Amino acid sequence: MQLYFLGRMFRFSLIVIAILIAAGIILFPYIENIAILMAALFFVYFAFMLVLYYMIEIYIKPMTKITKTVDQLLEGNYHARTQGVIKGKVGELSDKINQLARHLSEITLQEQIQSEQLSTVIENSESGLVLIDEKGYIHLVNRKFASMFGKEVKDYIGYLYYDVIDNEQMQTTVQETFLSGQRVKDVVTMDGDGPKKYYEIIAAPIFNELNMLKGIVLVIYDITELKQVETMRKDFVANVSHELKTPVTSIRGFAETLLDGAHEDVETRNHFLEIIFKESKRIQHLIEDLLILSKMEKDEPQMVITEVHLDHLLEEMMPMFKQRAEEKHIQLEVRNDKVVFEADEDKVKQILLNLFTNAVNYTPENGKVAITLKQVDEFALIEVKDTGIGIEKEALPRIFERFYRVDKDRSRMTGGTGLGLAIVKHIVEAHQGKIEVASEVNKGSTFSVYLPLKHPSGT
Numbered sequence: 001m002q003l004y005f006l007g008r009m010f011r012f013s014l015i016v017i018a019i020l021i022a023a024g025i026i027l028f029p030y031i032e033n034i035a036i037l038m039a040a041l042f043f044v045y046f047a048f049m050l051v052l053y054y055m056i057e058i059y060i061k062p063m064t065k066i067t068k069t070v071d072q073l074l075e076g077n078y079h080a081r082t083q084g085v086i087k088g089k090v091g092e093l094s095d096k097i098n099q100l101a102r103h104l105s106e107i108t109l110q111e112q113i114q115s116e117q118l119s120t121v122i123e124n125s126e127s128g129l130v131l132i133d134e135k136g137y138i139h140l141v142n143r144k145f146a147s148m149f150g151k152e153v154k155d156y157i158g159y160l161y162y163d164v165i166d167n168e169q170m171q172t173t174v175q176e177t178f179l180s181g182q183r184v185k186d187v188v189t190m191d192g193d194g195p196k197k198y199y200e201i202i203a204a205p206i207f208n209e210l211n212m213l214k215g216i217v218l219v220i221y222d223i224t225e226l227k228q229v230e231t232m233r234k235d236f237v238a239n240v241s242h243e244l245k246t247p248v249t250s251i252r253g254f255a256e257t258l259l260d261g262a263h264e265d266v267e268t269r270n271h272f273l274e275i276i277f278k279e280s281k282r283i284q285h286l287i288e289d290l291l292i293l294s295k296m297e298k299d300e301p302q303m304v305i306t307e308v309h310l311d312h313l314l315e316e317m318m319p320m321f322k323q324r325a326e327e328k329h330i331q332l333e334v335r336n337d338k339v340v341f342e343a344d345e346d347k348v349k350q351i352l353l354n355l356f357t358n359a360v361n362y363t364p365e366n367g368k369v370a371i372t373l374k375q376v377d378e379f380a381l382i383e384v385k386d387t388g389i390g391i392e393k394e395a396l397p398r399i400f401e402r403f404y405r406v407d408k409d410r411s412r413m414t415g416g417t418g419l420g421l422a423i424v425k426h427i428v429e430a431h432q433g434k435i436e437v438a439s440e441v442n443k444g445s446t447f448s449v450y451l452p453l454k455h456p457s458g459t
Ligand SMILES: Nc1ncnc2c1ncn2[C@@H]1O[C@H](COP(=O)(O)OP(=O)(O)OP(=O)(O)O)[C@@H](O)[C@H]1O
Pocket: 289, 354, 358, 359, 362, 386, 388, 389, 390, 391, 399, 404, 405, 406, 407, 411, 415, 416, 417, 418, 419, 420, 421, 422, 445
C-alpha cells in the first residue's frame, strides 16, 4: 500500500515538473522579463508543493500507519491498533480496521478459552483417550492413557499405533474398527506387576463430510473395581450355596435313612433327629446372619440411635454368657464400668454376642475369657479377651471378610459360617467406630471395639 502511494507521489512530481516546463515554454514569448517568469513559475511550483504536503499529511502518513497495523494483524498480532486521531475518510477506514482488530482479538480469545477448556477436560478425564488418524498415526493421547501403561504422552504422539500400543487385544480392536468402520467395544485384561487390571475399550470411527474414514477415537475405562465387585458377588452366591448345601445334604441323608427304617431303633432315631435339629439350626443361623448382613450393607443401614447404658446391657446378657462359659468350664471375668453413649442398642448387643461367642468357641476348656466395658477418651470401649487358640498373623487381615474362617472344619464344628466378624465390622463402621485385634497363636486374642460416645447423626 505504501509503495502504491510512493509510486503515485513520483508520478505527481513528474507531472508537476512537466507542467512547470510547459508553463515556462508557453509564457516565455509573452513575458520578456525573465525574473517575472521565474517568479510566476516558482509561485506555481510552491502551490503544487503545498498540495503535495497536504496530500502527504492527510493521506500518505495515516495510510502508512494503517498499512503497518494491517501487516501486524496479518502476522497474528490482534492487539495491534492504529494510533492517533485521523480525520476524514481515512479516519473512518482506520476506525473500521480498529473495530475489525477488536473482533479478531475477541474471537481468538474465545477460541483460546474453548481449546483450553477442551484440553483440560481431555487431560483430567478419568478415561484414557487416543486419537488415531486414517494412516494409523497417533495424534492425541491424554495423560490418563499414558499412565495406564506406565508411559508418557510423548512416547505415543506421532507414532504408528501398532508400534507403541503394546497390548495385542487393544491393537486388534483398533484394526477391527478400521476394517469395519463400526464402533467396537471390548474388555482388555492386563497382568502387570500388581494385581490383574481390567479395561473396557470403545473404539469409534470418525468420518468426514464425504463419509470417508478419517481416523479412530479410542476411549479406555479402568473397570477393575467393577470386576472385583462382580467377582465378590459371584463368590458370595457360591459361598452361600456351598454353606447351605452341607446341612441340607446332611438333613436329607438322615431323613432318608430314618424313612428307610432306621426310625424303628429308638436310639438311632434320636441320634439322627438330633443331627437334623442341629443342622436345621445351622441353616437358620446362616439365614439370620445373611439377613443382618444384607441390612447392614445397605448404603444407609437402618439404625435406631438411643442412649445406651453399656453396663445395663451387659448385665442383661450375663446370665446367657455365664451359662455358655460354664458349659465349657471357661472362667469368665468382667469389668463393667458405667458407660453411657449414643448407639443402636440391638446392634451393640450383636457385637458383644458375636465377640463373646467367638471367644468361647475358639478357647479350649478351662480357658479364660475377659469382657471389659469402659470409657476411653471420646469412645466407649468393648474389649473381649480370651486365652484361646489365637489367629495366625497372615490370617488376621482376612477374618473380617464374609465366610472367611481360619480353620474351616473347626469353625463348622462350632456351627460357624464365617459371617460373625463381617457383621461386627459393618456395625462398627455404621457407628463410625473402629475395631482392633491383637492375637498370638496358642496364647489368645483380644478384640477391641471403639464406638464414639456421640453418634455423628445425633439422637
Ligand atoms: N477369638 C478368636 N480366636 C481365634 N480365632 C478367631 C476368634 N474370633 C474369630 N476367629 C477366627 O476368625 C474366623 C471368622 O470369625 P467369624 O466370627 O466371622 O466366623 P465364625 O465364628 O467362623 O462363624 P459365625 O458366623 O458363626 O460367627 C473364625 O472362623 C476363626 O477362624
